[in-house]
C-alpha cells in the first residue's frame with residue numbers, strides 16, 4: 001500500500017462532475033463531532049440553502065447520507081406501504097430504478113413506459129392515475145440516461161388532482177435547470193451532490209413537503225428502512241441542541257456541500273442556469289458542425305446532459321478510451337437500449353465551462369479522426385465560439 005494519487009481528469013460524463021479546489025479543500029478542514037455546537041450551525045445553513053435551491057420554503061430539507069439513489073430510496077420507502085399503488089413514469093434507466101424500488105417497498109406498481117428519448121407524457125400518466133387510486137406518482141425531471149427533460153408542473157398537478165403524492169427525481173436537474181418545488185407543488189424532491197452541484201458524491205439533498213410529512217405521520221406500518229426513516233432522521237436534523245444520535249453525519253462531505261452551495265449562491269442560480277444553457281449551445285453548434293447528430297429534439301434537451309449519436313462505423317468505447325488517454329476527458333457511453341449507440345456528454349456544474357467545450361470538441365475530433373472519420377476541428381471550434389461568447 002502507498003498513498004493513492006488519482007489522475008487529473010476533466011469530468012464531462014453523466015456524473016460525477018469536476019469539483020473545484022475550494023470545494024475539495026473544504027473537506028480537508030478539521031473533523032469535529034457531529035454533536036458539536038459548531039456543527040449545528042453548519043447543518044442549519046445547509047438546510048436553509050437547500051430550501052432556497054429547491055425553491056421550496058415550506059419543505060423540510062436535509063442532505064441524506066448516501067448517493068442520489070439514497071434520496072430515491074428514502075422517498076419511496078417513506079411514502080409507500082405494502083399493498084398501496086404507485087404510478088411510476090419510466091422514460092429511461094432512473095425511472096425504472098424507481099419502479100423496482102417501489103416493488104421492494106411492497107407497493108403495487110403501475111408502470112407508464114415511454115420510449116427512450118421521450119419526455120414523460122402527462123396524458124398517459126393521467127390514464128394510469130384514473131385506473132386505480134394511487135398513493136404516489138413518481139417520475140424523473142432530468143433523465144440522465146437519455147438527456148431528456150420532462151415538465152414537472154403538469155405531472156405534480158395531476159398527482160394532486162388524484163390525491164397522490166408526487167416524487168420528483170431532481171438528481172441531474174438541481175443547479176443546472178430551474179427546480180421549482182413550491183411552484184410545482186411537488187411533495188418530495190431529491191437530488192445528488194455530484195451532478196450540477198459539483199460537490200463530491202455521497203450526499204442526497206432531500207425535500208419533503210407538508211402533505212408528504214402528514215402522510216409519513218399517518219403510516220400504519222413502519223417504513224422499511226431504518227437509516228432513511230424520515231421521523232428518525234428529523235429527530236437528528238431538527239432537534240437543535242436536543243438532537244438525538246441517529247447516525248454519524250458525513251461531516252467533511254458536508255463541509256464540501258456547504259462550500260459548493262456558497263459558490264452557487266455567489267454566482268447566482270439564474271446565472272448558473274444561463275451558463276449551462278450557453279455551454280450547451282456551444283457544444284451543439286460545434287458538434288453539428290462536425291456532422292454529429294443529437295437524437296433528442298431541441299424542446300426536450302437537457303443542457304447539462306447531451307446525448308450524441310455515434311456515427312456509423314465508429315467504435316464508441318474506443319473513442320472514449322482515446323479521449324481519456326490523450327485528452328484526460330471523461331465522457332459517458334449509452335445505457336440500456338442506447339448502449340453502444342450514443343455518447344453522453346455532461347456539462348454539469350463546475351464542468352460547464354466554455355474551455356471544457358473547446359477541449360471536448362478537440363478530443364471528440366481527435367477520436368473520430370483516429371478512426372478514419374475525417375472531421376474539421378477548426379470549423380467545429382469556430383461554430384462553437386459564436387455561441388460560447390456572449
Ligand SMILES: *Cc1c(COP(=O)(O)O)cnc(C)c1O
Pocket residue numbers: 015067068069070072094140142143144145169170171172192201
Ligand atoms: C445519477 C442519478 C441518480 C442516482 O444517483 P447516484 O448518486 O448515482 O446514486 C438517480 N437519478 C438520476 C436522474 C440520476 O441522474
